[in-house]
Amino acid sequence: MKQYIKVDGWNIIEEGFVPHYNKISESIFSLGNGRMGQRANFEEAYSGETLQGNYVAGVYYPDKTRVGWWKNGYPEYFAKVLNAANWIGIGLTIDGEELDLHKATVTEFRRVLNMQDGYLQRSFTATLASGKQVKVTATRFCSIVDDETGAIRYSITPLNFEGTLQVTSYIDGDIKNQDANYDEKFWEEVSASVQHTSAYITLKTKKTGFQVCTGMQFNIYQDGQPVALQATPVQKEKYVGVTTSVKVARQLETVIYKYAANLSSENHPVQALVNNCEIAVSKAAAKGFEKMLTEQAAAWSLKWKESDIIIEGDPAAQQGIRFNIFQLNQTYTGEDARLNIGPKGFTGEKYGGSTYWDTEAYCIPFYLATAEPQVARNLLIYRHKQLGKAIENAAKLGFSNGAALYPMVTMNGEECHNEWEITFEEIHRNAAIAFAIFNYIRYTGDSAYLAEYGLDVLIGIARFWAQRVNWSEAKGQYVMLGVTGPNEYENNVNNNWYTSTMATWCLQYTIDALQQVKETAADRYAAIIQHTSFDADKEPEKWQHVIDNMYYPVDEQLGIFLQQDGYMDKEQILVKDIDPSQRPLNQKWSWDRILRSCYIKQADVLQGLYFLEDRYDMDTLRRNFDFYEPRTVHESSLSPCVHAILAAKLGDEKRAHEFYLRTSRLDLDDYNNDTEDGLHITSMAGTWMSVVEGFAGMRVRDGQLQFTPFLPGKWQSFAFNIRFRGRILKVKVSKDSVHIENRSIQDITVLIYGEALEVPAGATVTTKQGNLVN
C-alpha cells in the first residue's frame, strides 16, 4: 500500500520523481480509447525501471502453453494481449548528451492524468550531467474521437544554455511481451517506410497473422512558428524514425508535435493498411494537436455526463470512483462486438486473454446503467459468437450433444488457461454467462434478445450442466463433483453450493426461455430446435429432474448454505484471529495450507445470494453473511463489492462503507502491491456497483427501477446517472433527501424505499432520505 497520489476531484496527480514508483505510475496514468491504449511510459529515453506497453485491441498471439506437468485437456496455446509497436518515442539529445531521467537530476516533476478532458501531462526540470537544464512539458492522449489516432505535444525549454537539440521521432516495433512463455518475439516486419518527417511500419504477428500499421508524423515549432527541418531517416529492424536538429536558445520553447495512428487488419483490408494509416496520420496532423485535444475534452464531457458519480464530502472517494469510471471507459466502449474487457485493459500484459467471467458478473451492470443498451448487448453477442468454440471446448472434456463450456480465459473463444483446478473445474463461469443474459433482459426489457441470440447460448450451457452433474446412489440425489467455486481457495471440491445452485438456476431459466421463445417467436423457436438438434421432450424433462433432485450442502444447525461438502470439517478460525504477519495468505502460505483452511478468497455463497437475491429472505442472507464474512480474506479484487452490496442490503451501513473503501482506491493506493503490473480494470466495475447497488440500493424488479439509498461515512451527498429503458435519470442522495431528475422525455415511476415515486419527463422529484418502509 502506497499513498503518493495527490487527492483531487478530476485529476490523478503525482508530484516529485520517485523512480521506484515509476512502474506503478506507468499503470495508473495509462491512456486508452477502447481501440488502443498504452502505459504512461516516457516519450524520451529512460534507462531506469520501466514496463513499456502499447496495446491494440483484438490483436493477440497464441503463445505456446507452458506447464510443469501436462494434463490431458490443457489448451496448446495461450492467447495473449500483444505488446505492440511503441509510437510515443521521441529521442532527445542536447549537444550530444541524451535526455534520460534516469541519468539526470529531476526536479519539479509532476504527472497529471486529466480525467475530465482525457489526457496525460508530465512536466519536469532536468539537469543533465553537463549541468545543462531543460524544462519539459509533455502532453498526450489516445483520441476517443478518432480511436485509431493519438497525439503528443512535447515542449522543451533550455533554462541555462543554448545549443543544438537533436530530435528523433520514431516507432519501435521490436517489442517483446514481458510474459512470453518461451522468450520469443511475436512480431515480424512486413514493410517500413520513411518520408521526410513521417514514418510507417507494418508488423505482422507470427501464427495469427494480424497486421498492424503504425505511422507517425511530427513537426517542430519555435516561437509559435514551424521550423523548417533537415530530416534524416533512421531505419533498423522493426524500427523506423526520423532524426533532425534544431538550434535552441535559453528560455526558447521548442515544441514537438507528434501524430500517430495504429491501424489493424481487423478493421482494414491488408492491402489498404499503409495507405489508410497515412490518411489517418495526415488527417490528425492537419487537424492539429490543439483542435484534437478540444474535441477530446468535448467527447469525454459527454461520457462523464453519462457515467460520472459525484461524491461530496470525501475528495479521496470522489477521486477513486472517477478513476475507476475513467479507466472503464478507456478500456471498453461497446462499439465493437469482437472486443471485450481484459482484466488489465490496456495497462499491462499480465494474465493474458481478454475475457473472464468478470465481464458478465461485474462489468455488465456498469455498462447496462451507464451506456446505450447496445454496449452490454455487444458483450453478450461476443459470447454468442464464441458458442461454437465453447461447444468444442466442452467436447475436449468429454461432453457431447452440443454442451457448451465457455472458457475461463479467452481471446477468441478457445480456452487459454491451464491450471486443471481452474480450467476444467471453475465451471461456474458458464452460469455467469447465462445470468448476464437474464440480467440484460431484466434491465433493458429487450426480451427479443432471447430468440435472437440468447436461447442458443442457454441451451448449450444447460446441456453442459445436465451432463456435468451425476446421480449419487448414496444420496439419491444429483451431485456436482470436482469443482472450484468463485472461492479459488478451495479446489476440486464436491457440491459447491454456489455452482450447484447456479447450475439448476441455468436449467430453470433455459426451460423458461424455451417456453417464452416458443410462445413469442415460433419460427425462430423451430429454427433453434432444429439447428441445435434439441429434443424438446426429453431434454427439458431431464433438466427438470435435475432441478427437482439436486443436492445442495447446508448446515441445518447454523441455518446456512455450505461452501461445499467438507467445509465444516475445517478448522474454523476467523480472519480476525489470523496473525497479520500471515496476510495476504496467498503470499505467505503454501497452497495446500490455504486449501484446507476455512478462508474464502472471494464471495462464493454470498455471490449466489447476490445474484439470486429474490429467492432468499433477509434472515437467510444475514445468517450466511454473518457466517461467511468473517471467513473471507478478499484476496480477489472482485470480492469486497459484493460484500458491500449485501452489507448495505442488510442495513449495515458501516461495513458497506468499509468494503467500498477496499475497492475504490485499490490501484491508486497500490493496495495489493501489484499495480505496477497493470490496473484491476474489471474490479473497477465492482466499485461502481458498490455505490449504485450498495449505497443507492438500485435494483430492477418486474421492469421497475428501485432504490433504497443511504449516505455512507462522511459523505455529504452522492449522485450518479442511470440509463434505464429510454430514460436518463440523475439520482442524488443528500443528507436528508433523495433527488431524482428525469432528463429524458418519458415519464417514469420508480420505487424509493418501496414506495412508488413518479418522476415526469424533465422533472426532478425529491423525497426524504432514510428507510421509509421498515
Next chain:
Amino acid sequence: MKQYIKVDGWNIIEEGFVPHYNKISESIFSLGNGRMGQRANFEEAYSGETLQGNYVAGVYYPDKTRVGWWKNGYPEYFAKVLNAANWIGIGLTIDGEELDLHKATVTEFRRVLNMQDGYLQRSFTATLASGKQVKVTATRFCSIVDDETGAIRYSITPLNFEGTLQVTSYIDGDIKNQDANYDEKFWEEVSASVQHTSAYITLKTKKTGFQVCTGMQFNIYQDGQPVALQATPVQKEKYVGVTTSVKVARQLETVIYKYAANLSSENHPVQALVNNCEIAVSKAAAKGFEKMLTEQAAAWSLKWKESDIIIEGDPAAQQGIRFNIFQLNQTYTGEDARLNIGPKGFTGEKYGGSTYWDTEAYCIPFYLATAEPQVARNLLIYRHKQLGKAIENAAKLGFSNGAALYPMVTMNGEECHNEWEITFEEIHRNAAIAFAIFNYIRYTGDSAYLAEYGLDVLIGIARFWAQRVNWSEAKGQYVMLGVTGPNEYENNVNNNWYTSTMATWCLQYTIDALQQVKETAADRYAAIIQHTSFDADKEPEKWQHVIDNMYYPVDEQLGIFLQQDGYMDKEQILVKDIDPSQRPLNQKWSWDRILRSCYIKQADVLQGLYFLEDRYDMDTLRRNFDFYEPRTVHESSLSPCVHAILAAKLGDEKRAHEFYLRTSRLDLDDYNNDTEDGLHITSMAGTWMSVVEGFAGMRVRDGQLQFTPFLPGKWQSFAFNIRFRGRILKVKVSKDSVHIENRSIQDITVLIYGEALEVPAGATVTTKQGNLVN
C-alpha cells in the same frame, strides 16, 4: 504394446533392424552397474531416431522449475539425473564414407542383451551407398567388478572390398538433457587432453559443481595382432578424440578395443580426478577386454545365485522375471548409502530425481530378500541423512517443531516435484518411509537400527502427521483434509482411508519405538529426546489422542473402507464396462473427468490392506478387494503387483497370475507405449514381489519365515533364493511339492501353509504343494 523381443531364458534378443523401434530397444538393452549406466546407443554414428543417454550415479543438476502458474511452496529447482559424456563413440569412415545405419542397408541385425554374463552384443551387415559391405559385431559392458569402467570390443570386417578404415574413438561431453526445462546445457568443460590413443575430458556441472572425468584408451587388432597406429588428436569444445586409419582387406577382421572410465568428484578428490581416471583406464586396457568380460560373467553369476528366479514351463515369464531382476541389479547395488533407485535407473531421463516412495514401498522387499541386509539398510540411511531437509521441507509448508515431510521426488533431500496436488498433498509417502523401517526390522531382526537411525526419522514423521490432521468440530474426530492418496486419480480429497490409516499407524509405531529404545538403549534415548527437543509427556499423549479419535471413511453397508469421503457419490461404472477405446484413461480423458470418475489408478485402500495385513481378516480383505479391483485401471506400473499378492492371498490363483502378467513383461512388450523413455525400474521390484509374496506367499511374522505357495498358470515349477537372517534358502515350488534348500550353515524353521518345517543347515526338505491348512 509390441512383441518383437524374442523369447529366451537368459537373453533379450532383437532380430532385424526396425528404426522405428530403436528408441525402445535403446531402453530395453540398457547397461548399468549401479555407479554408471547407459542406453543401448550405437557406437558408430547414427543419424536416425535415438535418445543418447549416459548417466553417472549421484551426479545431478538443479534445473530451474518450470510451471505454468506458480503456487506458493513450490521448489525453485528440480534436481535432474544428468545426461553425461558419451564414452562409447567410435566413428567409422570407409574410404571417406561414414558408417551410419540410418543411411546404410542393414541386414542380419541382431541385438542381444546377455543377462547371464552382463553384456550387450550387436551384430549386423551394412551395405553402404557405395555398395561396400561390412559385417560388424560390437560387444560392450559396464563392469560390475570395477564399477567406474566400461569396455567395448568392436569388430568390423569388409565383405566385398579393400580400402582404408578411418577410426575416431572419442568422448563427447557436449550433451544436453532432452528434458531440460529451458533448453540449457548443464555441463561446462574443466580440462581436456589427448595423448596418442587415449583422451581425457573433465566436465563440471553448472551450479552443483560436480566434476566428472571421462577417459578412454583404444587399440586396434588385425589378425589377432595389435596394429601400430598413426594417431591424430581431435579436440573440440567438450569433446576429445583420436583419429587413425588402418588398411582393411576383404574378410579381414579389424577389432577395435575401447576402454573407458567415468570418475566423479563424489568419489575422488577433484585434483586427483584426471590422474585416477588415467589409472583406471590403463588398468582396464592392461587387463584387456576378454579378461574383463570373464570377470564380469563371474560377478554376474554370483548375483544370479542370490537373486535369480527360475520358472519352468513358461519361457516368456522366465525371460520377463530375469529381465526385471537384471535391471534392478544394474540400477542399484546398495554399496553406496548416498545413492537410491531412480524410477528409470540409468535407462532414460524422464521424471528426474532419483528417489520416490517406490523405493520404500516396492524396492526394499526385493533387496531385503536378495542381498545382504546392508543394502536395504543403506536405503534407509539415505532417508535418515535427508531428515534435516525433510524438516525444512515441512517448514516451508507451515509445519513446525521438527515435523518432517519427505519429498515426493528428490536427489538430495529437497523436493523436486511441482504439482501442488502431489508435492503438497501426496503425503502418504511419509508413511512408506516409516513403514520401510518397520519392514526392515521385521525382516532382518536388526532392532538396534531404531536407536541408531530409525527413531529420529520416526519422530519427525509422527510430528508431521500429528500437525497435519485437524479436529473437526462437526465430526468430533480428527480428519485429514486435502490429500492425494496413492490413487493419483483423486486429488485434494478429504480423509483418504489409506493416508489416514497409515498416519495413525506411524504414530503408534513411533510411540512403540520410543518405548523400545527407552528400554533397550537408554543413553541413546536420552540423546534423541534432547536433540529432537522431544516432549516425552505431551507429544505421545497428543499422538495417542489422534490415534484414538481418528476418523476413517467407511461404507457400513458394503462393509468396505472408503477411498475418501466423497467416493460413493461417484458414478459407479466398472472398468469392464468402459468402452476400450477410452483406455488408457490418462491418455483419453481430461483430468477433471478422471478425477470425478470412480476409477483407481493404483492400489490405494488395497495398498493399506497389503501393508497392514495382519490387522484385517480375510472377509474384510475380500470385500474390499472385490469392491476395488473392478474399479482399478492399473495405469501405474506399481499397481498390479499388490493386486497379484492380495489375489494370491485370497486364493484367487487365476487373477493373481493375470496381474503378474501385466507387470513382468511391461517393458519387454512396451505395454504402455512408453518404454522408449526408459524402463520402469522400480515396478520391476513389484514383479519380483508378485512371485515371492504372491505365488510363494512369503511373509515374515514374529521373526519367522512363512510360505503358502502355489503354481500359477502353465508353470511347471518356480524357484527363488532368499536371504533371511544369515540363512540362504532356495525355495522351489513344483507341481506336487515344495522344496526348501538351506544353503547356509544355520538351521531354520519355516512355516509352510502354517505348519512348521525344520530345514537343517545344508539340507533340502520337501513338502506337499497345496494348502495344507484350510
